[in-house]
Amino acid sequence: MSVLLALCVMAGLALLLGAVLGFAAIRFRVEDDPLVDKIDAILPQTQCAQCGYPGCRPYATAIANDEADINQCPPGGDDGIRQLADLLGREFKPLNAENGVEKPKSVAVIDENVCIGCTLCIQACPVDAIVGAAKHMHTVIASECTGCELCIAPCPVDCIDMAPLGETPASWKWRYPLALLKVVQ
Amino acid sequence: MDFSHYLLVLVGAALVNNVVLTRILGLCPFMGVSRKLEASIGMALATAFVLTLASGSSWLIDQLLIAWQVEFLRTLAFIVVIAAIVQFTEMFIHAASPVLYQALGIYLPLITTNCAVLGVPLINAQARHGFAESLVFGFGSALGFSLILILFAAIRERLEGADIPDAFKGAPIAFVTAGLMSLAFMGFAGLVR
Structure with a gap:
């Protein structure tokens, strides 16, 4: 008898809590777009803005809203475009040459003998990977650098x-x- | 059952019978989430909230179990209730305050597996605390847990830069420190009976 009661109590408890959680899931639903997160996860997070958007997240949002094409990300390269095409169910297309060309992944290195400490590159860096102060030598934190090249243009020396x-x-x-499939004519 | 009684329960739970250092409950977050001060503050806040809520609702469930004479279901029922509360809290915070949700992040669901959250309601049930007493005891334990977690994280941040023999670096020195903290908290023993 006690076993039956125990089963009933646990079942009742589970049912009650399940109902409360189910209600909460509907009542407190948060409208966020999982597609943007998925696209953002594929993008290389260099924040280089070569796609024409201020960073990877804005570009991901633009792709999700069909405002941008999937072939505007040079750091992601063909690999990234293929993953985006898979995710969105679109055809692969080569990188748009207007946005740049795919380069091997690299990091910025400051020649510390030449650096005059102008802080211009620090301001340009989208990921705060450059440390230094005015009139003091700057240097790049290699593990933080995404290789976006945004610091190269502002450097006066x-x-x-x-x-x-x-x-x-x-x-x-x-x-x-690993091996390209041959298209049967 | 006047005000001073509740104050004693609170102080007793927070300092004298501290969940972490005296009862040795909730050691996983104590060792696991104390490497960074910021993370530990987030964990402390989330745990404090859930612990207080869990004490109250577990008392209600316990009254039901006692009424139907199925007290042996206590552990099982409490676990289910706590898991549900954590889930509910997560959903509520996600909707109500995305900033807080971001700050707590992964720590919120992790609380489900925090043994202090299960241990405190069980102690409540064993000590036959009333509803208000249970709440105060839960809140006191939460205060104690938060205090210890934040203190320990601050100490560990300092240990990072300290000159420690190689063999003691990382976890060993943390355990030694935890032991010393536990000894220090024995100073509160006898403050409240």
Whole structure:
């Protein structure tokens, strides 16, 4: 008898709490667009603005709203465009040349002997990867740098270079299609 | 059952019988989320909220269980209720305050597995606390938990930069510190009976 009662109590409790949670899920539903998050996750987060939008998130929003095409992200390259095409169920198209060309992933390096400490590159950096103060030498935090190249143009003494990262076991990824499929005529 | 009684329960739960250092409950977040001060403050806030709420609602459920003479379901029922409360809290905060939701982030769902949140209602039930007493005890425990978590995170941030022998770096020195804190809190023993 006690076992039956115990079962009833637990079942009742579960039912009650389930109903409360179900009600809460409807009552407190939050309208956010999961598509933007998914697109944003594919984008390389360089915040380089080569796509014509101020950063990766705005570009993701634009793609989700059908305001931008999927082939405007040079750092993401063909790989990124393929992933976006898969996600959105569209055809792959090559990178739009107006937005730039795909380059190997690299980080900015400041030639510290030449740096005059003007802070212009610090202001240009979208991810705050450059440290330094006025009239003091600046340097790049390599692990934070996304390789967006936005700091190169403002530098008055041209002391910033891009150093390719190369491929390490940590950064190596499977290449998308290992063998291209032949189109049957 | 006057005001001073509740004050004693509060102080007793927060300092004298501190959940973490004296009862040794809730050690996972204590060791796991104390590496950064900011994260620990978020965790402390979220846990404090859920712990207080869980104490109150567990008391209600416990009255039901006692009425139907199925007290042996206590642990099971409390776990279900706590999990539901955490879920409900998460949904409510997500809707009510996205900023707070962002700040608490991953810590909110993690509270479900915090043994202090289950332990405090069980202690309440064992000690046959009334509803108000349960709430005060839960809130006191939450205060104690928050205090210890934030203190410990602050100490650990300082330990990061300290000159420690290699063998003690990381977790070992943290456990040594936790032990010393526990010893220090023994100073409160006997303050409240």
